[in-house]
Amino acid sequence: MTNMTQPDEQMRSAEAPGADEAPGPDGIVPTGVRGDLKADAPLAKLVWFKSGGKADWLFEPADLDDLVNFLGKLERETPVMALGLGSNLIIRDGGVPGVVVRLGKPFSSVEVKRDCVVECGGGAPGILVASQARDAGIAGLEFLRGIPGTVGGFVRMNGGAYGREVADILIDCDVVLPGGELVTLPVEDLDYSYRHSRLPDGAIVVAARFKGVPGDPKEIGAEMDRIAEERENSQPLRTKTGGSTFKNPEGGKAWQLVDEAGCRGLTMGGAQVSEKHTNFLINTGEATSSDIEGLGEDVRRRVAEKTGVTLEWEIKRVGRP
Numbered sequence: 001m002t003n004m005t006q007p008d009e010q011m012r013s014a015e016a017p018g019a020d021e022a023p024g025p026d027g028i029v030p031t032g033v034r035g036d037l038k039a040d041a042p043l044a045k046l047v048w049f050k051s052g053g054k055a056d057w058l059f060e061p062a063d064l065d066d067l068v069n070f071l072g073k074l075e076r077e078t079p080v081m082a083l084g085l086g087s088n089l090i091i092r093d094g095g096v097p098g099v100v101v102r103l104g105k106p107f108s109s110v111e112v113k114r115d116c117v118v119e120c121g122g123g124a125p126g127i128l129v130a131s132q133a134r135d136a137g138i139a140g141l142e143f144l145r146g147i148p149g150t151v152g153g154f155v156r157m158n159g160g161a162y163g164r165e166v167a168d169i170l171i172d173c174d175v176v177l178p179g180g181e182l183v184t185l186p187v188e189d190l191d192y193s194y195r196h197s198r199l200p201d202g203a204i205v206v207a208a209r210f211k212g213v214p215g216d217p218k219e220i221g222a223e224m225d226r227i228a229e230e231r232e233n234s235q236p237l238r239t240k241t242g243g244s245t246f247k248n249p250e251g252g253k254a255w256q257l258v259d260e261a262g263c264r265g266l267t268m269g270g271a272q273v274s275e276k277h278t279n280f281l282i283n284t285g286e287a288t289s290s291d292i293e294g295l296g297e298d299v300r301r302r303v304a305e306k307t308g309v310t311l312e313w314e315i316k317r318v319g320r321p
Contacts, residue, residue, distance in 0.1 A: 028074075028075045029057050029074065029075075029078070029099065030069075030070055030073035030074060032073075033059070033061070033062070033066055033069070033070050034061075034062040034063075034066045035059060035060050035061040035062040035063075035066050035067075035070075036058075036059070036060040037057065037058070037059050037060075038057070038058045038059075039056065039057055040054050040055075040056070041054055041055045041057070041058035041100075042054050043055050043058070043083075043091045043095070043096065043100065044091065046083060046086045046102070047083075047086030047087075047089050047090075047091055047242075048085070048086050048087045048089070048148075048240060048241060048242050048243070049089075049090060049091075049240055049241065049242050049283050049287070049289065049292060050240045050283055051090075051091070051093075051240075051283055051287055051288055051289045051291075051292060052090065052091025052092060052093060052095070052289045052319065053091060053092065053093050053094050053095030053096070053289075053319060053320070054095040054096075055095060055096045055099070055100040056095065056096065056097055056098055056099070057098065057099040057100065058099075058100050058102060059099055059100070059101050059102070060101075060102045060103075060104050061101065061103070061106070061107075062106060063106045064106075064107075064176075064182070064206055067101065067176055067204070067206065068176055068180050068182055069180070070180075071176055071178065071179065071180040071204075072179065072180025073180070074099065074180075076178065076179060078098045078099060079096075079097050079098030079099070079201075079202065080098055080099050080100075080101060080178060080201075080202040080204070081096060081098070081099070081100050081101070081202075081318060082100075082101050082102075082103065082122075082152055082153070082156075082204045082205070083100050083101065083102045084102075084103065084122075084123065084149050084150035084152055084153040085125060085148065085149050085150055085153075087148040087149050087153075087242060087243045088148070088149060088153065088157075088242055088243045088244075088314065088315050088316060089242060089315065089316050089317075089318065090242060090289050090292055090293055090315055090316070090317040090318070091289060091318060091319050092289050092290070092293070092317065092318065092319035092320055092321055093288050093289045093290055093319075093320075093321065094319055094320025094321050095319055095320055096318055096319040096320075097319070097320065101204055103121070103122050103123030103150070103152060103204070103206070104123060105123070106121075106123075107121040107122050107123035107124070107152075107206060107207075108121050108123040108124045108125075108128070109121045109124065110124050110128055110129050110132040112132060112133070112136040112138065113209070115211075116138045116140075116211060116212040116213055116214060117171065117209055117210070117211055117212075118132065118133050118136075118138060118141065118209070118210045118212065119207065119208075119209045120151045120207065120208050120209075120210065121151065121206065121207055122150065122151050122152035122155075122174075122204065122205045122206040122207055122208070123150050123151070123152065124150060124151045125149070125150050125151075126144035126145060126146075126147040126148070126149060126150070126151070126154065126159075127144070127145050129141060129144050129151065129210070130142055130143075130144040130145040130224055131145075131224075133210075133212055133220070134217055134220040134221050134224060135217060136217075137214060137215055137216065137217050137220070138212035138213070138214070138215060138220075139212055139213050139214065139215025139216075139219070139220050140164075140168075140169055140211075140212035140213050140215070141169060141210055141212050142162075142220055142223045142224050142227060143160065143161045143162045143163070143164040143165075143227065144161075145224045145227045145228060146161035146162055146227045146228075146230075146231055147159045147160070147161050148243055149243075151205065151207075151208050152204065152205035152206070152208075154166050155170065155173050155190075155197070155205045155208050156197055156199050156203075156205055157195050157196065157197065157316075158190075158192045158193070158194070158195055158196060158197055159195070160195075161227070162227055162230075165192075166192070167187065167190075167192040169210040169211055169212065170187040170190075170208060170209070170210060170211075171186070171187060171208075171209040171210065171211050172184055172185060172186045172187060172208070172209055173185055173187075173190075173205050173207065173208040173209070174205070174206050174207040174208070175199065175203050175204065175205050175206065176203065176204045176206055177200065177202075177203050178200070178201075178202040178203065182206075185199075194247065195247055195314055234276070234277055235276065235277050235280060236274045236276045236277060236280050236282055239274070239282040239283070239284075240282060240283035240284075240287075241274070241280050241281065241282045241283070242280075242281065242292075242315050243280070243314075243315065244279050244280065244314050244315075245279050245280060245281050245296055245299075245313070245314060245315050246258070246279055246296075246299075246300070246311040246312060246313060246314055247311070247312045247313070247314045249309050249311065249312075252309070253279075254279045254311055255277060255278045255279035257303045257306075257307050257309055257311065258273065258278040258279060258299055258303060258311075259278045260303075260306060260307060261299070261302040261303045261305075261306040261307065262302070262306070263278060263299045263302055263303070264278050266295065266298070266299065266302075267284075267295070268291050268294050268295035268298060269287055269288060269290075269291030269294075269295075270283060270284050270285050270286045270287030270288070270291050271283060271284070271287040271291040271292040271294070271295040272284050272295070273295065273299060281295055281296055281315075289319075290321070293317055296313065296315070299311070
């Protein structure tokens with residue numbers, strides 16, 4: 001059943017007999033859906049930083065058909081953004097235009113297939129994928145335990161950790177393109193590079209297939225435990241953070257450059273460079289997204305002045321300032 005919290009005029013339009021569209025700031029949004037559709041929806045609670053504004057529209061589709069139908073009817077110029085676990089993301093304080101699509105439980109399945117292939121929904125978290133592979137005696141996917149996100153997110157950005165990345169294990173992925181077309185793309189078509197793919201804006205990864213190799217569940221589990229312990233010891237996991245802030249420059253480590261520039265513990269408003277791991281920014285309490293992004297830009301400036309290296313953001317920053 002559609003759940004809508006809208007301004008009065010939009011509510012009247014959506015609830016009129018037979019109505020299945022509502023006007024939004026960026027055009028017509030189809031409301032005849034089976035999933036959960038909300039207007040003017042707060043996003044801060046859905047992201048790791050716990051900051052930021054609202055989505056013009058937030059849609060949690062009931063299933064793949066619901067998503068395809070919605071995107072097929074959506075006005076083509078309307079911005080669309082997928083949201084997973086909310087890591088690696090700054091939602092700016094002015095909110096996100098268009099539609100934010102959140103893939104929930106219907107997209108979180110993980111199934112083990114023949115020949116060490118694991119098929120996953122776009123909303124499945126990395127730890128679930130790695131755990132299912134371990135239980136099936138499939139090695140090579142352990143590093144997904146160290147990626148704080150969902151399949152859709154780390155397929156899009158070629159997520160990686162501990163010396164491996166998605167490009168090493170991906171066979172292909174199912175993607176709903178802007179306009180509602182469902183296509184299967186082999187890994188070669190994604191043109192992967194470091195933390196980047198050629199997936200177009202607005203495309204939503206709804207499923208992916210990963211290839212591992214036979215392994216001993218005990219050894220796989222031990223490696224996953226090692227990854228978990230290393231993350232716990234080195235990263236500020238129990239704070240409001242977004243994950244690694246900057247990409248590692250070629251031949252170097254972002255955290256070392258940040259440290260060298262004297263930025264450990266640096267603050268702006270309620271945002272701080274982590275004392276534990278300097279490539280992490282944290283919300284110490286009531287930081288705005290402007291505080292967090294502004295601190296990141298200050299760090300980039302200081303690093304460039306000190307070392308001559310211009311750090312690139314790894315965290316995605318979206319929305320209106």
